[in-house]
Amino acid sequence: MPELPEVEVSRQGIAPWLVGQTVTRVVVRNPRLRWPIPAEIQQLVGCPIASVQRRAKYLLLRSTLGTAILHLGMSGKLRVLPVGTPAEKHDHVDIELGNGQLLRLNDPRRFGALLWTSGDPLHHGLLATLGPEPLTDAFDGAYLHQRSRRKHSAIKPWLMDNHLVVGVGNIYANEALFAAGIDPRRAASALSPDECDRLVLEIKTVLERAIRQGGTTLRDFTRADGRPGYFVQELQVYGRAGEGCRRCGHPLESLRQGQRTTVFCPHCQR
DNA sequence: ATAATAACCTGAGGGC
DNA sequence: TGCCCTCAGGTTATTA
Incomplete structure (x- = not known):
């Protein structure tokens, strides 16, 4: 699904629903994405989401304890839906929020990823060696x-x-x-x-x-x-x-x- | 070190 | 209907 514009459009669409909201529950129905979703992802629970940023095609959900690193792979989709919306095929993860909404990841091909880091996400192994952002002056x-x-x-x-x-x-x-x-x-x-x-x-x-x-x-x-x-x-x-x-x-x-x-x-x- | 390719996985569509 | 093939927005791991 996504190249940079689609990831940025997703970021802009989900950010207003997420920023400032406390995560009440993380439901992992299928952890088998590109890499297994780590159990540490549960550290999001109880934390307010401070920001939703993008680096390359990665989305970064930042909280006080760490950052969830989300990649949509080839077929990943994000939706914001009311808590209680029945899950359908390939709905692998829900991040439920204090405002009664949830962020739902659907990814048929499972080339996407959901990882957790407690350090600076820009220093994470997947992000550290990336080239410049195309829409910045560094790319000329x-x-x-x-x-x-x-x-x-x-x-x-x-x-x-x-x-x-x-x-x-x-x-x-x-x-x-x-x-x-x-x-x-x-x-x-x-x-x-x-x-x-x-x-x-x-x-x-x-x-x-x-x-x-x-x-x-x-x-x-x-x-x-x-x-x-x-x-x-x-x-x-x-x-x-x-x-x-x-x-x-x-x-x-x-x-x-x-x-x-x-x-x-x-x-x-x- | 660099460059091509194989691999991960599911689904849709076409030809037979 | 079904089977087999090819193709699909990405990225890493392996091989030459």
């Missing part, structure tokens, strides 16, 4: 150009490497490369400084627009209130292989890069 053309100098790999799969920059998944890597007019097969090291500037700009633009549209709903993403995201209407290439380029009309082509489907316009992207 000069940074991308410097990092790309002796990178022989193709630009598209490299953009999805969290050690370079976080939050750019398959949809938005395809969309940003189209917007920047760059062939996804180009070697990263072949990009000029101007091309790096352009690509960074388009990554920021597409992510910001997707957040404003409530994310991209393909099959199962919904916001915390169950509404879909509307960015799917603005997709230029993702999911459109064989259809006409919206800019030049040439049929879009697809190929596999690193076990992911790339879609691009061979005419507009050079």
Whole structure:
């Protein structure tokens, strides 16, 4: 389900319901996610949630005793529902709150994760080595150009490497490369400084627009209130292989890069 | 150290 | 209807 925009939309949707509320109960129906949900997650009970933050595609529910680290994987969804709402298939975890609401995690594929850390979550092993946030000034053309100098790999799969920059998944890597007019097969090291500037700009633009549209709903993403995201209407290439380029009309082509489907316009992207 | 790939898991959709 | 195949928004672990 989620790339950065979908996780940020989820964060914005759940935060008003969670912040300041005391956790009254944590119900774990199935602890078998990517890693087993640790028993320490019960330390949330009795604590008020101080903030709901996001780092990369991780959500951080911070309390006085520690932080719950939540990742939605490929198919995870968060909903805020009244306590007592019957659980359905793949509803693995509920975090019940003093206001009578609960935060419910549904994740059919169970690639997601719910972990606990009592220390600084940014120093947690999963978060410590991540690259910069794409929507901050730390991610700019000069940074991308410097990092790309002796990178022989193709630009598209490299953009999805969290050690370079976080939050750019398959949809938005395809969309940003189209917007920047760059062939996804180009070697990263072949990009000029101007091309790096352009690509960074388009990554920021597409992510910001997707957040404003409530994310991209393909099959199962919904916001915390169950509404879909509307960015799917603005997709230029993702999911459109064989259809006409919206800019030049040439049929879009697809190929596999690193076990992911790339879609691009061979005419507009050079 | 770097780069490709295999793996984790369920469900949907297409072809036969 | 059912079986088998491919594909899906992510990330880590393993292999070359």
